[in-house]
Amino acid sequence: MKLAHLRKVWRYTGLYGPARTYCKIAGRTRKLPVPIIGRHDPRDIALIGCGQFGVSTIGYFLTRKYGRRIKLVHDVDEFAAQSALRMLGAREAVSSPARILEDQDIRYVYIASNHASHTDYAVAALEAGKTVYVEKPVAVTRRQLARLLAAERKRPGRLFAGYNRPHSAAVRKLRELSGDNLQGALSLNCFVSGHVIGPDHWYRDPQEGTRICGNAGHWIDLFVHVLSWRGIPDNFRIQLLQGDPREPDDNFALSIATDRGDIFTLMLTARSEPFEGINETINFQQDDVICKIDDFRRMAVWKGASLFRKRFWPKDPGHRAAVFQPFRKNDERDWKEVAVSTVLMLRIVDMVRGLEPLAELDLSLELKELAGAM
Ligand SMILES: NC(=O)c1ccc[n+]([C@@H]2O[C@H](COP(=O)([O-])OP(=O)(O)OC[C@H]3O[C@@H](n4cnc5c(N)ncnc54)[C@H](O)[C@@H]3O)[C@@H](O)[C@H]2O)c1
Structure with a gap:
């Protein structure tokens, strides 16, 4: 490991603590094991978008608090999905997001995919009766925003944004x-x-x-x-x-x-x-x-x-x-x-x-x- 990398790890540990820093590194490399303690029954969370933020922030906080509660993960990139499956202790990496919407166990859908896809996923999940956390931005066009606001009006209290x-x-x-x-x-x-x-x-x-x-x-x-x-x-x-x-x-x-x-x-x-x-x-x-x-x-x-x-x-x-x-x-x-x-x-x-x-x-x-x- 280069000196600059070691310095970065040291400084991140000073900022975020050792566990979060380790998870951030694991999210980047996708090679390190991530221990998960505890299980939750039923497993009722799904994650769409298994990149750095999905795994090292959303996944990190959810697994630290709830253990193995994430049931399904989805990503258009098979490697991202498979590595997230392992890191988050999820049950299955599904190739179609429709599987998440149909699954009656899934109550919560977290969305951390590319920006242009957020609204479509959020609207579909709301319409399927799920509670939705969608990363920023919640829409990239006015048309998307109009659709999302209409969906939220039908299911108030079920939609949350990742603006932190x-x-x-x-x-x-x-x-x-x-x-x-x-x-x-x-x-x-x-x-x-x-x-x-x-x-x-x-x-x-x-x-x-x-x-x-x-x-x-x-x-x-x-x-x-x-x-x-x-x-x-x-x-x-x-x-x-x-x-x-x-x-x-x-x-x-x-x-x-x-x-x-x-x-x-x-x-x-x-x-x-x-x-x-x-x-x-x-x-x-x-x-x-x-x-x-x-x-x-x-x-x-x-x-x-x-x-x-x-x-x-x-x-x-x-x-x-x-x-x-x-x-x-x-x-x-x-x-x-x-x-x-x-x-x-x-x-x-x-x-x-x-x-x-x-x-x-x-x-x-x-x-x-x-x-x-x-
Ligand atoms: N709140 C914050 O502070 C914060 C910080 C960083 C990123 N984010 C947000 O998190 C989201 C992800 O960012 P990131 O940094 O993890 O990027 P990333 O590139 O590491 O991850 C994005 C993932 O989404 C996947 N993806 C792309 N299109 C998809 C689709 N249509 N369906 C399913 N998966 C798809 C990619 O394959 C990739 O694995 C973005 O919305 C970003 O703005 C938020």
């Missing part, structure tokens, strides 16, 4: 310390050093909705989440500036202002690969509350004269709580937030594609059109 930042310990703590009386306009700023995504990566396929769907959606969703504490505004003015217009969804600054005076900025930069993975700094202010979150490893909150500081180990960007949403009432989010953040995200996808620097979004109108589209 709102479930992080830091964002929850901020919510708790802010109390229920935030009334004023808010400011949110996110600086993100993201992964370098090469030209051949599947995220770059035009069908997959650009890096706005692949990555930026996380912080757009976080913005909508913090807005929801006070009330989501109706009008959004959006500005997008790229460092180099030839890379329209890399190295950009996105600003959004609302008709209630809120302002959001996101700088997504990927000029070199961050050694410890994605790294983010979040700053927030509303009324007398000021908050700094440093990479979900530490936070500070000032509320008037009081100061609260906390460190998080392991680093907690909210994946664990997000994965358990289908099982825990307290971890549920109002689906309307995800609908709004997806509407906003898709408008920004249009801006990237059309190299449009400015846009405006009337939320009520957009949601009405989506509801009328089905």
Whole structure:
């Protein structure tokens, strides 16, 4: 093993602990044994999309808590499916997702496949009566979003999204310390050093909705989440500036202002690969509350004269709580937030594609059109 690899393992262990680091390595190599303790009867979970996130995050948290509870796995790549079958202690790798929908034991379907496939799988699973956890983005086109919202309306409370930042310990703590009386306009700023995504990566396929769907959606969703504490505004003015217009969804600054005076900025930069993975700094202010979150490893909150500081180990960007949403009432989010953040995200996808620097979004109108589209 090269020195750089050893260093990475060391640093990841410091961030995430030994068990998660081991599972991340096992997910990449697909060669190491992963011990699973405990069994669950009946086995009632299925996983669609057995790549790195499906195995090393969703699979890791589910098997750590529930042991052998995953019954079926599916992936278009046979090797990914077979290795996940072994690593997650599942019963069968099925070649057709229809087998998952027909299986009466399966109550929960986790979806972590490519972005363009999320909606179809989620709608089919909802229609089959399953509870669905779908990774971000939940849709890559307005048509997909309209279908998903229609399916969710028929089965409320059964659909959960993989947007994890709102479930992080830091964002929850901020919510708790802010109390229920935030009334004023808010400011949110996110600086993100993201992964370098090469030209051949599947995220770059035009069908997959650009890096706005692949990555930026996380912080757009976080913005909508913090807005929801006070009330989501109706009008959004959006500005997008790229460092180099030839890379329209890399190295950009996105600003959004609302008709209630809120302002959001996101700088997504990927000029070199961050050694410890994605790294983010979040700053927030509303009324007398000021908050700094440093990479979900530490936070500070000032509320008037009081100061609260906390460190998080392991680093907690909210994946664990997000994965358990289908099982825990307290971890549920109002689906309307995800609908709004997806509407906003898709408008920004249009801006990237059309190299449009400015846009405006009337939320009520957009949601009405989506509801009328089905
Ligand atoms: N919430 C987060 O922080 C976070 C982080 C990373 C990835 N993700 C999400 O997880 C999902 C998977 O990403 P990843 O990093 O594991 O990518 P990956 O490339 O490692 O895995 C994707 C897997 O999906 C499979 N796949 C592709 N098309 C499929 C289809 N139509 N049906 C079934 N399987 C299919 C691929 O063969 C591959 O095994 C994506 O939606 C991604 O955005 C979320």
